[in-house]
Amino acid sequence: MATQSLESLAEKLAQKTAEVEVLRHIASSINSTLDLDQIYRLVLGTMDEFFGFRHSIILLLEDTDTLRIVASHGYEDQPLGGTVIVGTGVIGTVAKRRRLMRVHNLGRQRAYFSTIRTQMEEAGRTSELSEVGPVPGLADPESQIAIPLMIKDKLIGVFSVESREPRSFSDDQETLVSIVANQAAAAIQNALLYRAAEERRSELAEAHEGLRQLSETLEHRVHARTRELEEANRELRETQAQLVQSSKMASLGMLAAGIAHEINTPIGAIHSNADVERRAIRVIRDVLEASALAKNLRDDPRLTRAFRIFDDMNRVTLEATERVIEVIQSLKSFARLDAPDLELADLHEGLDNTLTLINHLTKDRIKVVKDYGELPKVQCYASQINQAFANLLTNAVQAIKETGTINIATRQDGAYAVIKIADSGAGIKPEHLDRIFDPRFTTKGLRVGLGLGLSITYRIIENHHGSINVQSEPGRGTIFTIRLPISRSA
């Protein structure tokens, strides 16, 4: 008897030792990995292999009221992904109460409750009943142990083992399940945290890359936008300059018209008087020549000198007034105040009028050589074209420091009128050539209006659908070539 007791005790001790070893193995294995699937396999597989728990499930809490099956063992149709509502059935109640539950004779208990349900349905009390959804796991479990997976006070899931035997699970087995569940909870939590950290790291890396690309894109966009703004600014300044220039020209035109009107009358009077004076002197000379009494007077040297002085003065007066009249005409023609906007204009007339206006700049210093070809009238805004000529000729004059030559040549080239204005001035440095039509570019200092002339000229020619280009060499002069369509429909 004592021997039997000792044998029985020894057997129990051996069994407990084996169980402890298995538990130690489980703990060691699941804590040495951060791979969730591996943890699940270790837990469920070991529970079957060593303790005979053939059907087991691990569920994780997905949100406040749903548990989702993340691992299962021993089910024909794997219920992975299936859900249990917290508070429903054994598993849901364990999650809700956060307490272990061991139940037996589930089938009989369910049958008992189902009987009552049937009676209630037959009694018409279905409103008091709720719908029953499918429960994951065995279709006909008889025994079950379900235990909450807890990390401190926080529920992370439920571990459940089932059996078709009515009284499968003993107190010892309940203890085993509890121990394994506690270990599994910690390992699962660690693995979940690790996975979350990895996902976060990956997200951060992606976000960082996204930011880097965005930054590059922004930089490009900023540069592009800056260029756009600069271009728009340039256009605005050109337009502004043109507007100012047009406004100035309009004002000047009106001023010129006013001056011309004011000067015209007295100049006309002076010219007319000088002519009358010339004819009066001629009459006096004729009378003296015909009169025998004036024979002594005609040969008087004082009279002869006086007549000569009068002839000279009269001629200068007539020439001067004619010159003033010519300038006034040129000014009026240049401003084209009384001309329609778009017209058929004689470019030669425009060039000549312009030359007249700058005559004081070229006189005695610069030789102007004209080589006018056969040009039909050109459809254009004559005042603007004259402005362009004025800008180019003024530049040519300013380029010649001492003495030099300005050559103006015109010809027809098909549908285009070609005008070349060449000077023998200082020339333009090669590095400046690309920028001379830039409104901001000037080599003349910061005087208002300077630096805009060529850009305005460029804009005028562009508006006429023409072209202007420049050839230049320092020390050898500059040639501007304008091509204008003879007709706007060209």
Place this chain on the structure above:
Amino acid sequence: MIPGKILAFLEDKGTVGVSGTRDRNLVPHIHYVSGWSVEPDRRAIRCSIAEPYTDHLMSSLDDNGQFSLTIEQIGSHETYQFKGDYIGSASLTDSDLAAHERSRERFAKVVNQVFGFPEDICRAYILRPSVVVRFTVREIFLQTPGPGAGQRLFPPEEKQ
């Protein structure tokens, strides 16, 4: 009189029966019933009880005559409790034995179906009776678990 529907239940459906008495100190006692039948007047019931379950039976009945019989159909849980007044004991008749056999067979079949126990073990669970108790049915209660449990069926409850 015992209503026809309940009569039919007793005859054809009831699978297990237990009875209760109480002694002079109001201590209740349980007596497993081996069989039952309704007497021709449909007012009294005979139920047979096996020897191991007769403790306190006669002494209690002789003391106060109060007897209750509960019959259930295993599976559907349809259950009725009959409360009444002891008429007297009787010797076992062939009819009583036949009633015992019928209920025992029903018990064995259904318990085998529902609980999975072998029929012969289930059959052995219902012992051959040794005594018959007769009582007049005073009240019949529905004991089927559910909405109507506890409702008195006979005599009918007054509607309020």
Place this chain on the structure above:
Amino acid sequence: MNTVVLPDEVKPVMQNGVPAIVATCSADGIPNATLISQVYYVDRTHIALSFQFFNKTIRNVRENPQACVALNDLQSNTKWILDVQYDHSETEGPIFDEMDMQIEAIASATGMSGIFKLRAADIYRVESCRKLGATTASSGSS
């Protein structure tokens, strides 16, 4: 007051899922015998019955605390007869929680969460315990 220690072998019988019988008696002497789905093992000297609906059994023990419980062990063809005395009711604590949890689990799985609600765990002290078999009869120790 008599109290006996329940033998170890009676605990699994309480958990075998076979309905038990409870007999009570009202204060005016009318016995009542009914089948119940489960008797709960509290400890070696106490059992518990669930109080869900205010039925005759519940009413009787509150008038007359004496009750008799019969447990069925089909496996070994035995019955256990327990004479018990209603002691008190618990509406919280480990016994109540365990009973409540179990009822809630099964009720929710069958769509009857609102129907079955444990009002209290009625605790009974065991005064005698005897085993009735086909051939033997033995009693528990005091």
